Amino acid sequence: MKLSRRDFLKYAGITGIAITGGYIASQSQAIVRGQTLAGSVARGASPDFDADVDVVLLAIENQQQILDGPPTKVWRYEGDLITGEVHNLQPLVNSFLGPTIRVRTGQKVRIRFKNELLESSNVHWHGLKVPDYADGHPRFIAQNGEEYVYEFEVKNQAGTYWYHPHPHERTGAQVNAGLAGLFIVEDDIEDTFELPSGEFDIPLVIQDRRFDTDNQLMYTNGLHDQMMGFWGDTVLVNGQANARWSVSTRPYRLRFLNGSNSRPYILSWSDESGLYVIGTDGGLIERAVLKPYITLGPAERAEVWMDFSEHLIGTELQLLDLGSGQPVVVGTFVIDRLSEQRQSAPISLREQNRFDPELAVNADNPRVFEFSMGRMAPTINGLTFEMEAIADNEVVNLGDIEIWEFRNNVQSGGMMPMPHPIHMHGRQFQVIERSMHPDFARQWESITVGYLDYGWKDTILLLPGETVRIAVQFDDYPGLFVYHCHTLEHEDLGMMRNYEVRA
Ligand SMILES: [Cu+2]
Structure with missing residues (x-):
């Protein structure tokens, strides 16, 4: 599945026109502190909750060396392990990103979030099935100096999830x-595949940033x-610009997270060898799939099996983003060590219980959610976020399987056609089908080839003119959760709504 050089450039060109954002440098400014939001709800630890892993997670402001020259002022999470083992909480070296929390399915986790920011x-x-009070709904916040304690059992299967403010x-x-x-998250089933682990299991959190002349x-x-x-205008991986990895001639497990606010990536290897995908948002998929490149919208994850034994010592392989006009180097892998470790790429992976769409309680009548760019705000079914508001079509019953249909509406008065990565809190769902308005089908083809609609998903990219149907079960917990566009600027403008799961 090799892309020819011509295809490669063609894709790059089309996608560049298609999804390059309209960020306007002249209007940008250095970060200013926002006002404090009203209505904090501090929450303490419950004595009945017997945590296997218990950590303190501080949000603080300090500095990080990112570029040459002055260090950059950042806000970051810092962790401290109270109960658990060293591997449960590992800092990312030389990074402003928070510590990696690594736990097993079934473990009970307590995170004592202490907010030392001035807002x-x-x-x-993100992606975890947790009770509503532990989900980071915007109605549960900690003000400066306050503590909010999250306690939940890990119900998800093994996979690459993440955490961020909300x-x-x-x-x-x-x-x-x-x-x-x-x-x-790790579990016993995933262990049976004996995937590369330790230093051969590499996370790649891809984010874009813009720096002023003082860094x-x-x-x-x-x-x-x-x-x-x-x-x-600068792509960081794990908080570093010009990221490089020194790797040996053996297989690796690469965990990609698009941690960017708005920017989708179309990731490709510089030798056009394709990416061998073994997992998506909610863990391993049923059968590995080789893609010429992968499309990763904001908040989406992909796990890739990469065997560097096919390369000569001294080779430099670049990971490229084809999604913004001309290829951008995201990072470079330098193959500089021999390894005798041989392992063939897995083909069959994790069995999935596919939902039968016919068994959905609304099989004949999917709920429809239209995402539109209005004149003053992006909306969902014409509405914007209100802290506790729920519309009639935003109430579901605990345990039900439903079909939800997301539409990126560019017809009825929508202004700017923009992609919207749609995220549901507290769920892992399955993509049933996608369809594209015929006016857009050709234009978007180069992006949709890279979609990873496999396995369990919690976020899906929805292009202008596109409709996606998902099957989702409202199991585990009743309560109030949100679903929203994960273009964080759209979310902040109110392209977010509650849904209520009623017991
Ligand atoms: Cu959006």
Whole structure:
């Protein structure tokens, strides 16, 4: 499945026109502290909750050397392990990103979030099935100096999840300032595949940033910028620019997370050898799939098996982004060591219980959610976020399987056609089908080839003119959760709504 050089350039060109964001440098400004949001709900630890892993997670402001020259002021999570083992909480070296939390399915986790920022914040456990009070809903926030304790049992299967702030109207700014981290779940079934582990299991958190002349982070300014979504001009991986890895001639497990606010990536190897995908948002997929490149919208994850034994010592292999006009180097792998480790790439992976769409309670009548760019705000079914509001079509019953249909509406008065990465809190769902308005089908073909609609998903990219149907079960917990566009500037403008799971 090799791309010819001509295809490669063709794809790059088309996608560049298609999804390059309209970030306007002249209107940007250095980060300013936001106002404190009202209505904090501090929460203490419950004595009945017997935590296997118990950590303190601070949100603080300090500095990080990112570029040559002055260090960059960042906001970051710092962790401290109270109960658990060393591997449960591992800092990412030379990075403003938070420590990687690594736990097993079934473990009970307590995270004592202490907010030492001068504005309100909270933590959302992206992709995890947790009770609503532990989900980072914007109504549960900690103000400066306050503590909010998250307690939950890990119900998800093994996979690459992550955490980031979720206060209403400030998520984009806080993530841009540096607040994010990985949350990796392991389990017995995944262990049986004996995938590369330890130093051969490499996370790649891809984020874009914009720096001023003093190396300080910049962010959007004003409604127009927010409507367009924030795009940086510097791609960081794990918080570093010009990321490089020294690897040996053996297989690796690469865990990609698009941790960017708005920017989708189309990732390809510089030798056009394709990416061998073994997992998506919610862990390993049923059968590995070789893609010429992968499309990763904001918040999406992909796991890739990469065998460097096919390369000669001294080879430098670049990971490229084809999604922004001309190829951008995301990072470089330098193959500089011999390894005798041989392992063939897995083909069959994790069995999935596919939902039968016919068994959905609304099989004949899917709920429809239209994502539109209005004149002053992006909306869902014409509505924007209100802290506790739920519309009639936003109430579901505990345990039900439903079909939800997301539409990126560019017909009825929508202004700017923009992609919207749609995320549901507290769920892992399955993609049933996609369809594209015929006016857009050719234009978007180069992007849709890279879609990873396999396995369990919690976030899916929805291009202008596109409709996606998913099957989702509202199991585990009743309560109030949100679903929203994960273009964080759209989310902050209110492209987010509650849904209520009623017991
Ligand atoms: Cu959006």
